[in-house]
Amino acid sequence: MKIFKDLLTKHGAGMVLGAITLDGYRRQVLNDRNNNILDKIRKERSDFSEEQRQEYDKWIDMENKKNKTQSVFCEYSESADEHKKAVEKYNTNPNEYNKTELEKQTQKLDKSYEEIKKLDISETLSSLYNKYNEFLDSLTPDKIVCLFNIIIDGLILSSFISVLSIMLSENIINKIGFLEKYPKILKLLKLRNNINKKISKFYLLMHFIIITIGILGNIYMFFI
Structure with missing residues (x-):
């Protein structure tokens, strides 16, 4: 009730009552529209088979x-x-x-x-x-095969880029001479590079698994 009084004081009785009337009319129109849509759906459904x-x-x-x-x-x-x-x-x-x-x-x-x-x-x-x-x-069978190959090739490419970045990072570290002036930073970079080498083994394993799945999947699709 207090909120209603504040609205009357702030905006005036005419504007508030007009807004209430418009909102009520809007709700009635929406309800009528929804009811008409539901009636149409029920009528169409009655003409269908089980x-x-x-x-x-x-x-x-x-x-x-x-x-x-x-x-x-x-x-x-x-x-x-x-x-x-x-x-x-x-x-x-x-x-x-x-x-x-x-x-x-x-x-x-x-x-x-x-x-x-x-x-x-x-x-x-x-x-x-x-x-x-x-x-x-x-999709047609040909498009399914193409989609399967795109996914497999995308996974292989992402793994290849990861392994390549690890290999390049080691060469970059070895070629940057001024890092020798900062042994702590050089030590951290080499430690990170050693960790990346271990991670690269995981990526190589992923390569093998993905390629194997790709070959078996293509063989399966060839014979179905």
Whole structure:
């Protein structure tokens, strides 16, 4: 009630009542639009076969989960922005109204964060996995082979660059003469280089594993 009085004092009765009326009208329009969409969906669904209904319901369920996740994160982002503005207003003018607004926005932000914690991450991962399978199903066998080879070649290239950088770093350290004036720094660099040499063995092992998987994968794809 106090907040309503403060709004009347600050903006005037006409503007406040007009805003309330417009907000009520907006909510009514949105509700009518949503109801019309639901009626249309129900009508279309009644014309489907049982198998089509199951696929349709599955798609609707996935879309609802995706929309819910997006809605929760958008709501949290909006709450964070509003909370930031409320903090700035209170710091600029620490009156009772701004204090009440800050408390309200803090509660709203906490509520949004709790909604994020309630989200089932496994549903998101399952949705991503389903999209990945749908993407693979849309590809021809030739494109799947090309995609597989691109991934394998990319992994090999990244490992090769890592090993090459380790080898070049040793040559650079040996060629920089002024580092001899700073034995502690030179010692640290050589220690790091020795560690990198051990890491390079791991990269070489990765090379072997990736190349082996690539060969076996291509053989498998050749015979399927």
